[in-house]
Amino acid sequence: MDLLYEAATVHRLHHDPNTVQVSTLLSIKTGGCPEDCGYCPQAARYHTNIEGNDLMGVPQVKAQALRAKAAGSSRVCMGAAWRNVKDGPEFEQVLEMVRTINKLDMEVCCTLGMLTENQAKRLAEAGLYAYNHNLDTSEDYYKDVISTRAFEDRLETIDNVRKSNVTVCSGGIIGMGEALEDRAGMLVALASLNPQPESVPINALVAVEGTPMADMEPIPIWQMIRMVATTRIVMPQTQVRLSAGRTEMSREGQAMCFFAGANSIFAGDKLLTTPNPDVNEDMDMFKLLGLTPQKPFTKISQPKTVEASESAYQPLGEKPRWTRPGHTITRNEAAKKKGNLAN
Numbered sequence: 001m002d003l004l005y006e007a008a009t010v011h012r013l014h015h016d017p018n019t020v021q022v023s024t025l026l027s028i029k030t031g032g033c034p035e036d037c038g039y040c041p042q043a044a045r046y047h048t049n050i051e052g053n054d055l056m057g058v059p060q061v062k063a064q065a066l067r068a069k070a071a072g073s074s075r076v077c078m079g080a081a082w083r084n085v086k087d088g089p090e091f092e093q094v095l096e097m098v099r100t101i102n103k104l105d106m107e108v109c110c111t112l113g114m115l116t117e118n119q120a121k122r123l124a125e126a127g128l129y130a131y132n133h134n135l136d137t138s139e140d141y142y143k144d145v146i147s148t149r150a151f152e153d154r155l156e157t158i159d160n161v162r163k164s165n166v167t168v169c170s171g172g173i174i175g176m177g178e179a180l181e182d183r184a185g186m187l188v189a190l191a192s193l194n195p196q197p198e199s200v201p202i203n204a205l206v207a208v209e210g211t212p213m214a215d216m217e218p219i220p221i222w223q224m225i226r227m228v229a230t231t232r233i234v235m236p237q238t239q240v241r242l243s244a245g246r247t248e249m250s251r252e253g254q255a256m257c258f259f260a261g262a263n264s265i266f267a268g269d270k271l272l273t274t275p276n277p278d279v280n281e282d283m284d285m286f287k288l289l290g291l292t293p294q295k296p297f298t299k300i301s302q303p304k305t306v307e308a309s310e311s312a313y314q315p316l317g318e319k320p321r322w323t324r325p326g327h328t329i330t331r332n333e334a335a336k337k338k339g340n341l342a343n
């Protein structure tokens with residue numbers, strides 16, 4: 001109750017608590033990915049029932065964006081199952097998609113894998129509003145989830161995006177078998193980015209048959225609420241996105257997440273390849289809770305700049321692991337506090 005109260009208080013200080021930003025996630029290139037993210041049905045090496053697709057055409061993307069806009073979305077996020085962006089005709093096609101959606105007066109986001117500084121600048125010139133690149137989990141647990149690239153690679157792409165004027169969307173997934181310390185470690189890493197990300201998606205794992213995480217138990221809703229609340233407190237100005245896993249959540253559970261500081265959702269019946277609540281169901285829920293979809297390009301508070309004295313994140317191997325101004329938690333202390341970290 002104290003955590004919820006504090007999170008709701010912080011939320012009300014920085015945001016209109018009755019406005020929720022609605023994004024539509026569109027898979028513009030599905031499946032066949034060379035990476036080995038343990039949670040992902042799009043990795044070519046896992047035997048899942050995903051139907052792979054080549055890069056979508058610009059007219060098809062435009063039609064889907066118009067449909068999303070009519071249904072209340074202010075942002076289209078285009079996802080491609082690539083390890084990294086390669087310069088060439090496909091990247092040119094993505095740039096054209098960005099320009100096209102931009103002209104529809106919608107925010108455009110992309111999630112295309114690793115990105116160079118120059119590619120980030122080209123996307124910015126095309127009118128990209130946000131780039132998504134999740135940290136996924138803590139640095140410690142990362143290697144248990146993905147082996148084909150390192151945590152530092154993620155930070156480098158985020159850094160490249162920061163060198164352009166594109167906003168940063170970066171979050172992670174809970175329910176992958178990580179410890180509470182890993183959830184805290186991921187939040188510390190995100191909250192220590194300078195400035196903090198404008199948007200932080202919090203996903204609950206959707207366990208898909210054929211992936212190494214197929215047998216993971218769904219996480220209880222209370223863990224999601226606790227994670228959302230903690231994210232809100234440590235990143236007061238960011239947009240906290242309630243992302244994958246909403247089909248498993250009751251309306252009451254989602255309402256608690258909004259109360260605890262979530263102020264964005266993904267709409268549409270599919271999140272890349274996994275199921276998501278129908279848009280009409282979401283609009284009914286908004287009506288019930290008195291929530292309004294946010295208009296595109298609404299000025300939100302600037303992301304928090306982290307002071308040097310607050311610099312909380314230290315790379316693996318250096319101690320202490322977690323610090324707060326005036327307070328230091330070492331790994332041993334954290335282990336003793338296990339089960340109570342989110343407080």
Ligand code: SF4
Pocket residue numbers: 033034035036037040041042043080081082083113
């Ligand atoms: S999460 Fe992205 S990078 Fe990882 S396997 Fe899936 S599509 Fe590839």
